[in-house]
Amino acid sequence: MRNFEHITPPDLESAVDLLSERGTKSIAGGTDLLPEMKSRLRSPRRLVNLKALEELRYLKHNARKGFQIGALTTLAEIESNELIREKIPILAQAASVAASPQLRNMGTIGGNLCQSVRCWYYRAPEFKCWLKGGDTCYAIEGENKFHAILESSPCCAVHPSDLAPALMALGASVHITGTDEEGTVSLEEFFVRPKASNRQMTILGANELITEVQVPMLDGDSSGIYLKAMDRKVWAFALVSVAVQVSWDKERVKGARIVLGGVAPIPWRVPAAEEIVRDQAITEEIATSASEAALEGAQPLRDNGYKIALAKALVKRALMTLAERAKK
Ligand SMILES: Cc1cc2nc3c(=O)[nH]c(=O)nc-3n(C[C@H](O)[C@H](O)[C@H](O)COP(=O)(O)OP(=O)(O)OC[C@H]3O[C@@H](n4cnc5c(N)ncnc54)[C@H](O)[C@@H]3O)c2cc1C
Structure with a gap:
């Protein structure tokens, strides 16, 4: 590791200035x-330590705004928070x-x-892959068991976060603060497919x-x-994951958000599958059609064709489980 300076800023404004x-x-x-x-x-010359900014560590809930979760809230705090477990269990799950309890x-x-x-390839310093500014995504022709089956060009890495698909299924947004401006964007806007200019x-x-x-x-x-x-x-990390959030009118689906993880460089929302379940009572047939629609257009690489069947099975299982619960 190269030497670096470690600065603990007194407040958020100073942190942003330093960055x-x-x-x-x-x-x-x-x-x-x-x-x-x-x-x-990465070899930054200077690290700005956010951990001391207590103003970013909170978890609030109210009936009008829903949940507001400070960026420094740990995964353990989210996992164990009673209100999250009760009202948005998908995030606690x-x-x-x-990762592990320590992480x-x-x-x-x-x-x-x-x-x-x-x-x-990204993690190995000896490969200057496309994502690190090189010309080639080595995984497209190389070892790609864990890589993308959707949108796998120019980089076929997958987004590794478990929280991201769950949050996207919940319709979450992030508030961003920078030196010039601040604002709130949905997670669909926050995550972007990598391109040459970004x-x-x-x-x-x-x-x-x-x-x-x-x-x-x-x-x-x-x-x-x-x-x-x-x-x-x-x-x-997820080979494949699925986050499904459904609003019900008795046993009929009013609306659904279905998001896949581990299949694309970003959490992958599947509107075609959501459309199939809308206004329906979920039967095995409907769940199967939705799972097929979710993977439409998937193009596996040499070693990751198994992800298609796996993702379909997870989508179907998730919908059937929610339908069973809705009957009770
Ligand atoms: C062995 C191992 C297994 C793991 N398994 C999983 C898994 O199964 N599922 C999963 O979801 N994750 C997994 N992870 C990833 C782990 O959850 C993340 O490393 C962790 O959540 C990152 O949070 P952090 O606060 O430590 O980030 P840091 O390491 O401090 O930062 C990560 C990046 O985010 C930036 N950053 C941090 N905070 C902010 C902020 N508020 N605003 C903007 N940028 C910011 C930093 O600059 C840095 O680029 C695993 C990690 C390891 C090492």
């Missing part, structure tokens, strides 16, 4: 950034299956949404911070589920 200097990076729990620095993937104690919701991809998976500028995650109030009769398939039982 506008070149070679400066924010650090929250450090569970993703420090490994990147150790392997020299997603947090509870992310969840350190890792924050802001850092989780901004973490880098886990692609082994080789990252979010719209966040170098001097911008997520300060808050906002989850709107849900319809009265609403339920959700987060399912994650892993190649071992704990402490693994």
